[in-house]
Amino acid sequence: MRVFKFGGASVKDVTGLENVVSVLRHTGAKDLVIVVSAMGKTTNALEQVVDTYFENSNSTLLTTALEVVRNYHFQIIDQVSLDKKQALFGKIEAFFAEIEAFLTNNQSSDYDQVYDQLVPYGELLSSTILQAVLEQQDFAAQWLDIRTILKTDSNFREAKVNWKLTEKNFKEHINSGGLYLTQGFIGSYKPSLTTTLGREGSDYTAAIIGYCLSAESVTIWKDVPGVLNADPRYFENATLLSAISYNEAIELAFYGASVIHPKTLQPLQQKGIPLYVKPFLNPAAAGTCISERDTIEPYSPCFILKRNEVLIKLSSLDFSFMLEEHLGEVFSLMAEYRVKVDLIQHSAISFSLCVDDKFNTVTKMLCALQNRFKIQVIYGVNLYTIRHFTPEALVKIEVDKEVLVKQVAGNMAQLVVK
Ligand code: ADP
Ligand code: ASP
Ligand code: MG
Numbered sequence: 001m002r003v004f005k006f007g008g009a010s011v012k013d014v015t016g017l018e019n020v021v022s023v024l025r026h027t028g029a030k031d032l033v034i035v036v037s038a039m040g041k042t043t044n045a046l047e048q049v050v051d052t053y054f055e056n057s058n059s060t061l062l063t064t065a066l067e068v069v070r071n072y073h074f075q076i077i078d079q080v081s082l083d084k085k086q087a088l089f090g091k092i093e094a095f096f097a098e099i100e101a102f103l104t105n106n107q108s109s110d111y112d113q114v115y116d117q118l119v120p121y122g123e124l125l126s127s128t129i130l131q132a133v134l135e136q137q138d139f140a141a142q143w144l145d146i147r148t149i150l151k152t153d154s155n156f157r158e159a160k161v162n163w164k165l166t167e168k169n170f171k172e173h174i175n176s177g178g179l180y181l182t183q184g185f186i187g188s189y190k191p192s193l194t195t196t197l198g199r200e201g202s203d204y205t206a207a208i209i210g211y212c213l214s215a216e217s218v219t220i221w222k223d224v225p226g227v228l229n230a231d232p233r234y235f236e237n238a239t240l241l242s243a244i245s246y247n248e249a250i251e252l253a254f255y256g257a258s259v260i261h262p263k264t265l266q267p268l269q270q271k272g273i274p275l276y277v278k279p280f281l282n283p284a285a286a287g288t289c290i291s292e293r294d295t296i297e298p299y300s301p302c303f304i305l306k307r308n309e310v311l312i313k314l315s316s317l318d319f320s321f322m323l324e325e326h327l328g329e330v331f332s333l334m335a336e337y338r339v340k341v342d343l344i345q346h347s348a349i350s351f352s353l354c355v356d357d358k359f360n361t362v363t364k365m366l367c368a369l370q371n372r373f374k375i376q377v378i379y380g381v382n383l384y385t386i387r388h389f390t391p392e393a394l395v396k397i398e399v400d401k402e403v404l405v406k407q408v409a410g411n412m413a414q415l416v417v418k
Contacts (some may be wrong), residue, residue: 001216003033005202007222007223021133031176045068046069073092073129092125122185151165154190159197173228200258205218210267219276226242233304239298245296249275250385251412304386309356313351314326315374340358345405384417388411
């Protein structure tokens with residue numbers, strides 16, 4: 001089997017949906033599982049629905065927030081040419097009816113759990129629409145509700161996979177020779193609670209499926225030529241990396257090269273399954289191949305930017321050294337509040353952390369720390385990571401910026417700048 005993943009950008013409109021058909025014409029559609037994300041920015045729009053629901057559950061604002069999602073999908077269906085359009089409208093209406101029933105009947109006040117019952121509709125909608133488009137073009141894909149297969153724990157919004165059960169389920173549901181279409185990002189806990197794997201988690205879903213089926217390859221189709229040595233949105237002259245080792249790709253993704261979800265690589269590495277990152281507008285292009293090899297080709301500095309991080313500097317209240325017991329306390333609070341650490345700098349009297357406030361919990365965590373430590377905090381900093389840095393590469397980043405923290409270790413340099 002092969003696994004293909006199409007992200008939000010590749011299915012954001014009718015042209016995108018039709019382009020999936022072009023890709024399949026080029027690659028063939030046998031022995032294939034297609035994973036699809038929510039269309040365009042639907043996940044953000046559904047997050048807005050969840051926030052509005054928690055702020056004011058009966059308001060017209062909630063109806064408006066949901067209308068944004070509904071109108072976007074109905075507009076796309078309106079534009080696409082389909083013989084069985086009414087049947088598709090019916091399926092899509094049924095999903096919106098489920099959302100409305102949930103909003104009316106829900107009793108849970110657990111934000112993360114409610115989030116996971118609503119936001120996954122983005123993927124359920126997109127996969128249903130894509131199936132209809134494929135069917136119209138004679139690609140009869142079997143639609144799978146991945147929630148019946150991909151099983152997780154109940155760590156809502158960042159659920160951990162139950163690998164044994166998931167592998168067994170995939171083997172039962174997928175037969176060689178077939179064409180299947182399913183959702184990225186989502187899974188389920190027990191029979192009835194939907195879970196999500198974390199934002200941008202559809203790449204990871206593709207890898208989970210690849211692993212469970214011992215696939216021949218996994219391909220993620222993107223709006224860029226492949227993995228570049230920098231994010232083209234923020235760096236000029238980014239160049240294509242044609243081949244990368246698993247370990248190098250893990251490091252790039254971990255430090256924030258958002259073209260690949262960081263959890264994607266390890267399951268594939270375990271079974272030696274190559275990951276291709278290819279441009280969805282040019283299926284014939286080679287893109288990037290990630291596999292077991294030495295580092296990267298062509299060898300060059302790689303620049304990664306993580307924006308809007310928080311820099312926290314802690315020192316003890318009584319001018320004592322920052323010792324193990326202090327650090328232990330800080331780390332256990334980080335784990336409790338699910339704060340992600342991207343850089344640590346430790347000296348005798350202070351401890352600096354650059355963190356990603358992924359779950360908007362940093363302020364709460366700082367409240368818990370304030371009686372124990374002297375705290376300085378700077379919001380909205382940028383973290384640059386340069387792998388395989390050269391002096392010239394470092395100068396390129398430092399110029400014109402206020403450098404708050406600089407750390408150089410081995411072949412990697414990190415700068416926190418304002
Ligand atoms: P999708 O969700 O459609 O699968 P993403 O938007 O998550 O795709 O990933 C593609 C984007 O990743 C690109 O548009 C690019 O801006 C960004 N990106 C960040 N780092 C890199 C990199 N090193 N190489 C290529 N693209 C990168
Ligand atoms: N739709 C989800 C998100 O936007 C998952 C994904 O796109 O990978 O985070
Ligand atoms: Mg994405």
